[in-house]
Amino acid sequence: METLRTDVVVVGLGAFGSAALWRLARRGVRVVGIERQAIGHPFGSSHGSTRLFRVACMEHPGLTRIAQESLRLWTELGEQTGEVYVRQTGSLNVGGPDSRPVAGARRAAAEAGARTTELSHDELSQRFPQYRLSADDVAVWDPGAGICYAEPTVRAHVAEALRLGATVYPHTKVTAIDPQPGEVRVRTPTVEVRAQQVVVCAGAWLGKLVPGLPLSPRRTPLFWFQPKDPASEAFRLENFPSFIWAFRDGRGLWGHGADEGFGVKVGMDGAADERDVDPDELDRYIHPRKDIAELSAAIAEHLPDLDPEPVKVIPCMVTDSPDGQFLVGRREDRLVIAGGDSGHGFKHCAGVGELLAQIATKETPSLDVSFVDPLRY
Ligand SMILES: Cc1cc2nc3c(=O)[nH]c(=O)nc-3n(C[C@H](O)[C@H](O)[C@H](O)COP(=O)(O)OP(=O)(O)OC[C@H]3O[C@@H](n4cnc5c(N)ncnc54)[C@H](O)[C@@H]3O)c2cc1C
Structure with a gap:
């Protein structure tokens, strides 16, 4: 058994953990990352080609600044690597005037200064005839929004961390996190890492x-x-930019158009998803009736020019928290966590990684993190 001493160890190198590893390495902190799978693997929550990127975040106005920080960090990284991590096509929040996407985007504009434009029902139906709208549907246009590239971003975070001196153990499962006087010990079958701080970003685990x-x-x-x-x-x-659309029955659709390397992506809010699953026992088969029928029916009704039969389906997980907000911050003396992504975490992961690095190194967080404080539970 190898034993290693370091300043910080990051457990789980998906969206949040890979970003934390990068931002810690960027500070010159001695940091070790441990991931039970390969980097950029398809068994957690961060695989597939893209995720929606939004600035006028309906979930909480505090998220606007975290998304803007992600964009700033990814732009900097892209200038160095020559890659693009966010494509800003703009995005539509569609629904009735009091619906969550519309009201939430307005709140992000009012309270966090997100730049937005209102589209009336007629403007929306003229500019975007792909939607079969309800009579009271309007939209808020979020011009800074678009898509982010999921797997390439996770890989880029880790590659940059390695370049900056981080040590990474892929294919290595953490079996115990053991706080001791003066240090924390992170155990795996092959290596024990002794550190001052552990940042646990284990997603569904x-x-x-x-x-x-x-x-x-x-x-x-x-x-x-x-x-x-x-x-x-x-x-x-370019003609069907990212969108999130609430129906009157409490369900809704979200997605974005096709581009080089991926088709039209559409998912459903309020679908009959299986909850409280054990991530080690996840059903990775796709079942036409259980998984596809409800979404296909909604597409046939609301996006009638789209073929309602999917061309590709892959399993994935989100990890819900009771209030739909992340848990990001210090949980114990030597333990910092990030998780409970509640289905909207990817766009924030670089900003969250920076906040995790600040918290783990006892800097004052540069943004408000009170609404995601894990001690609220
Ligand atoms: C269908 C779907 C659509 C989504 N759409 C969007 C969207 O449009 N926009 C958006 O912003 N977000 C979206 N999300 C959410 C986003 O993908 C997640 O918030 C984000 O990927 C969560 O990252 P994570 O780091 O918490 O988890 P993960 O990326 O799963 O990372 C956790 C990592 O920890 C590792 N791990 C676990 N246990 C151990 C262990 N014992 N030892 C070592 N490593 C371990 C895992 O292998 C994994 O790599 C969507 C999610 C889904 C499922």
Whole structure:
């Protein structure tokens, strides 16, 4: 058994952990990252080609600044690597005037200064004829929004951390986190890392490594579609930018158009997902009736020019917290955590990684983190 001493150890190198590793290495901190799978693997929550990037975040106005910080950090990284991590196409928050996407984006504009434009029902239906709208649907346009590239971003965080001197153990499962006087010991079958601080970003497994957190992993696949008319340009990303759309029955659709390397992505809010799943026992088969029927019916009704049969489906998980907000911050003296992504974490991961690095090194966080404080539970 190898024993290693370091300043900080990061457990789990998905979206949040890979970003924390990068931002810690960027500070010159001695940091070790441990990931039970390969880097950029498809068994957690951060795989697939893309995630929606939004600035006028309906979930909480405090998230606007974290998304802006992610964008700033990814732009800096992209200038160095020559890659693009966010593509800003703009995004639509669609629904009735009091619906969550519309009211939430307005709140982000009013309280956090997110730049937005209002679209009336008529403007929306003229500019975006792909949508079969309800009579009272309006939209808030979020011009800074778009898509982020999921797997390449996780890989880029880790590659940059390695370049800056981090040590990474892929294919290594953490089996115990053991606080001792003066240090914390992180155990795996092959290496024990002794550190001043541990940052645990284990996604759907966070509750297994840090007991007492009210987290509920949910099975929710990723879906891609194509237009009924394969020659149609209507569902290209530039014509069908990212959107989140609430229906009156409490459900809704979200997604974005097709581009090089991926089809039209559409998912459903309020679908009958399986909750409280054990991430080690996740059902990785796709079942037409259980997984696809409800979404296909919603697409047939609301996006009638899209073929409602998906061309690709892959399993994925989100980890819900009771208030739909992340848990990011210090849980114990030597233990910092990030998780409970509640299905909207990717766009924030670089900003969250920076905040985790600040918290682990006892700097004052540069943004408000009170609404994601893990001690609220
Ligand atoms: C269908 C779907 C759509 C989504 N859409 C969006 C979107 O449009 N926009 C958006 O911003 N977000 C979106 N999200 C949410 C986003 O993908 C997640 O918030 C984000 O990926 C969560 O990252 P994470 O780091 O918490 O988890 P993960 O990326 O899963 O990372 C956790 C890591 O910990 C590792 N690990 C676990 N246990 C151990 C252990 N014992 N030892 C070592 N390593 C361990 C795992 O292998 C994994 O790599 C979506 C999620 C899903 C499922």
